[in-house]
Amino acid sequence: MFLKKIFDYGKKEEQVIENIKKHLELLCNACDLFHSAMEENDKNLVGEVVDSERKGDSIRREIIANIYAGAFLPYLRPDLCRFAEIVDRVFDFLQETALNYLEVKLPEHIRDECVRVAFLNARMCEILLISFEAMLNGEDLREKALAIRIYEKRIDDMEFSIIRDLRQIPVDDFWQGRLLADFVSGITSISDAMEDAGDHLQIINVSMKS
Amino acid sequence: MKIDEFMTTRIASIDADLSAYDAIEKMVDRRIRSLLVKFKGTDSDHGVITARDIVFKVLAKGIDPTDIKVSSIAAKPIVCVNRDVTLAEASALMEKSHIARVFVCEGEKIVGVVSLLDIMTASLIMRARGEHVS
Numbered sequence: 001m002f003l004k005k006i007f008d009y010g011k012k013e014e015q016v017i018e019n020i021k022k023h024l025e026l027l028c029n030a031c032d033l034f035h036s037a038m039e040e041n042d043k044n045l046v047g048e049v050v051d052s053e054r055k056g057d058s059i060r061r062e063i064i065a066n067i068y069a070g071a072f073l074p075y076l077r078p079d080l081c082r083f084a085e086i087v088d089r090v091f092d093f094l095q096e097t098a099l100n101y102l103e104v105k106l107p108e109h110i111r112d113e114c115v116r117v118a119f120l121n122a123r124m125c126e127i128l129l130i131s132f133e134a135m136l137n138g139e140d141l142r143e144k145a146l147a148i149r150i151y152e153k154r155i156d157d158m159e160f161s162i163i164r165d166l167r168q169i170p171v172d173d174f175w176q177g178r179l180l181a182d183f184v185s186g187i188t189s190i191s192d193a194m195e196d197a198g199d200h201l202q203i204i205n206v207s208m209k210s
Numbered sequence: 211m212k213i214d215e216f217m218t219t220r221i222a223s224i225d226a227d228l229s230a231y232d233a234i235e236k237m238v239d240r241r242i243r244s245l246l247v248k249f250k251g252t253d254s255d256h257g258v259i260t261a262r263d264i265v266f267k268v269l270a271k272g273i274d275p276t277d278i279k280v281s282s283i284a285a286k287p288i289v290c291v292n293r294d295v296t297l298a299e300a301s302a303l304m305e306k307s308h309i310a311r312v313f314v315c316e317g318e319k320i321v322g323v324v325s326l327l328d329i330m331t332a333s334l335i336m337r338a339r340g341e342h343v344s
Contacts, residue, residue: 116219123215127338147338150331161220 012071016063016080017136023059023087024129026052030091031122031190034098038115046098053095060088079207083200090125090193097186104183105176107169113162114187117155121190124151128198135205148198152191159188211341213300214293216332217314217322221246224259226281230268233259233280244311246320247284253320257284260310290315293322297336301329 030052037045063084067077106114131144162184171177223246224233233245247257259280267283268275290313291300300312304326314322336342 113219119215123335127335130339143334143338147335150334154331158220 010071012066012069016066016071019059019063019066020080020084020087021129021132023056023063023084024125024132026056026059027087027090027094028122028125028129030056030094031118031125034094034101035115035118035122037098038101038111038118043102046102049098050095053091056088056091060084076204076207079200079204083197083204086193086197086200090190090197093186093190093193094121097183097190100179100183100186104179106180106183110162110165110169110184113158114184117158117162117187117191120151120155120158121187121194124148124155124191124194127151128194128201131198131201135201135208141202141205145198145202148195152195155188155191159184162188211297211332211336212294213291213297213314213324213328213332214322216297216328216335217293217324218328219322221313221320221323223248223256224280226250226257226279226284228280230259230264230273230275230278230280230283234264234275237261237264243325244323245280246288246313246323247280247286249281249286252318253315254287254290254318256288256320257281257286258288258311258313259284288313288320290320291324292316297329297332300324301326304329 030049033045033048033052037043037049064081067080071077072080127144127147131141131148134141134144166180166184169180171180222236222240222242224236226247226249236245237243243262244258244260247259249255249257263283263285264275267273268278289303289307289309291303293314293316295314303312304310311323311325313320314324
């Protein structure tokens with residue numbers, strides 16, 4: 001592994017790397033679950049998304065604890081911690097959106113678009129995991145970063161058109177409107193945070209090589 | 211990779227009875243290059259109008275776009291593919307038919323559209339995933 005070549009790759013480092021990978025795999029699984037929950041309209045799956053967020057929290061704590069316990073060279077530590085925190089932010093958006101999904105009443109045409117956004121979020125997460133594995137192998141992340149940006153742009157475009165349609169929907173009261181707006185904003189923010197994670201991975205990759 | 215991952219599901223459309231000017235307005239406003247033209251009947255009766263049609267068949271000929279109906283310059287019928295067609299199959303069809311977009315249909319219903327740009331975008335994603343790009 002690339003990291004092994006550069007650093008004194010000890011047990012703590014190995015644990016951090018394993019946990020970051022586990023964190024990302026869990027995120028991808030949670031994104032898939034949320035997509036299935038929406039596609040099959042199976043609200044029971046939302047509970048599993050919430051469980052994943054909880055597990056993600058404990059993995060993030062373990063990553064940070066290991067880094068503070070001395071894993072990796074000091075100049076890399078803040079960036080690795082930041083990366084774990086950004087991934088955690090994605091979990092938070094996902095959980096919030098999944099919980100809003102339990103309450104929100106989505107008009108059919110908006111629902112279809114949101115299912116698509118959930119699907120693209122899951123695909124984007126796969127690329128994030130591929131990027132991380134590529135970084136461990138010392139590969140160039142240029143193509144992966146571009147793929148992440150493409151997904152993000154696509155979801156951004158969809159967000160604009162969803163919001164345009166959303167404005168035409170009559171709402172009975174303030175809270176119904178707010179829930180609808182929060183749900184759309186949440187489901188489209190997941191990709192924003194994932195793009196941040198991808199960008200940060202690039203930073204880590206560059207600083208490891210310099 | 212199947213094309214339904216990269217199709218656009220929000221398809222901007224225009225009524226066949228409206229003018230080319232209305233089509234220009236819609237395309238410029240939404241920054242898009244084509245519109246689905248809705249004729250009376252089912253989805254398979256619809257047509258498509260592109261920026262190319264408007265420029266070559268209307269503007270370049272000095273025709274006032276408010277004087278010409280979309281129906282008279284739209285291409286018909288639309289070219290449809292199944293949603294589980296691969297990108298390579300869709301691009302081969304585009305090349306063969308000399309078109310820049312294909313519609314994705316489920317039975318008689320149009321569910322999306324895939325353009326040349328979508329195919330290029332998808333090819334980048336496939337490279338990032340380490341999948342074969344033909």
